[in-house]
Amino acid sequence: MSEIADMATAxxxxxxxxxxxxxxxxxxxxxxxxxxxxxAYCARRTGSLDxxxxxxxxxxxxxxxxRSDIELVDxxxxxxxxxxxxxxxxxxxxxxxxxxxxxxxxxxxxxxPDHADAVAGRVDDERHLARLRAAFAGLRPAEQDVLTxxxxxxxxxxxxxxxxxxxxxTVRSRLSRARARLQAAVSQPVEAASGRRPAxxxxxxxxxx
Numbered sequence: 001m002s003e004i005a006d007m008a009t010a011x012x013x014x015x016x017x018x019x020x021x022x023x024x025x026x027x028x029x030x031x032x033x034x035x036x037x038x039x040a041y042c043a044r045r046t047g048s049l050d051x052x053x054x055x056x057x058x059x060x061x062x063x064x065x066x067r068s069d070i071e072l073v074d075x076x077x078x079x080x081x082x083x084x085x086x087x088x089x090x091x092x093x094x095x096x097x098x099x100x101x102x103x104x105x106x107x108x109x110x111x112x113p114d115h116a117d118a119v120a121g122r123v124d125d126e127r128h129l130a131r132l133r134a135a136f137a138g139l140r141p142a143e144q145d146v147l148t149x150x151x152x153x154x155x156x157x158x159x160x161x162x163x164x165x166x167x168x169x170t171v172r173s174r175l176s177r178a179r180a181r182l183q184a185a186v187s188q189p190v191e192a193a194s195g196r197r198p199a200x201x202x203x204x205x206x207x208x209x
Contacts, residue, residue, distance in 0.1 A: 012077040016070055031060055034078050037153065038085050044148050045089050047133075055092070059085045073159045082153065082163035086145055135185035143178035150175050 007015065007029045019027040038059055043052035062084050063070075073079045136144060142164075149160045150171070160175075161168045 011075050013072050013075055016067065016077060020067055027060075027064065030077060034081055035060070037078060038081050041082055041085055041148060041153055042089065044152055045086075045144065046092075055085065055088055059088050062088060071162055073162050076159070079155060079159035079162040082149060082155070082159075083165060086163060090141075132182075132186055135182050138185060139178055139181060142174055143181065146171060146174040147178045147182070 007018075007026055010018070010026070010029075012030060012033070015026040015030050019030070035056060039052045039056045042055040042059070043049050046052060046055070059081065063081055066084070070077060071080045136147070139147070145164060146160060149155045149163055150157070155163065157168045157171045160171045164171060166174075
């Protein structure tokens with residue numbers, strides 16, 4: 001029991017060293033310590049909890065494969081794990097892009113709308129959330145990454161720099177640019193964003209339509 005307690009209070013660096021020295025249960029402690037944060041990052045970047053669950057195991061397997069390359073930030077392995085997750089997602093997107101291009105060459109099929117998604121998506125201020133998601137999707141991948149890590153995952157600039165593999169100054173500039181673009185997209189009038197003219201008011205004379 002004391003050994004379990006010892007592992008629970010050990011630093012990430014110590015746990016990683018002990019795992020490399022033949023104590024695999026220490027790697028399990030690291031998984032328990034950081035797994036949920038990595039899963040949340042993957043879920044936010046993919047929009048799918050199922051995909052996040054699949055990616056979580058891939059990320060930790062890749063982390064173990066690259067265990068000699070670990071880079072700690074203030075004794076924490078999490079920023080480095082985020083970096084592995086980011087690269088894993090990039091590889092997944094490249095594969096998905098190839099699949100989509102292949103599917104685009106196939107004859108079109110008719111798909112019935114999924115009403116369950118519409119029901120599940122009814123939340124307060126649904127329209128604003130939909131626009132926020134669309135605005136986020138319209139950002140560059142690098143901007144999506146820095147927003148996810150710094151805003152949702154609450155990494156500081158130094159930790160995000162390790163996760164993204166860029167200098168701290170780049171993190172600052174990307175985050176500032178991403179916030180500005182996101183705010184501009186969300187605050188854009190609905191008519192301008194959709195390209196549609198506003199509906200005429202009831203009092204507008206017919207000859208002016």
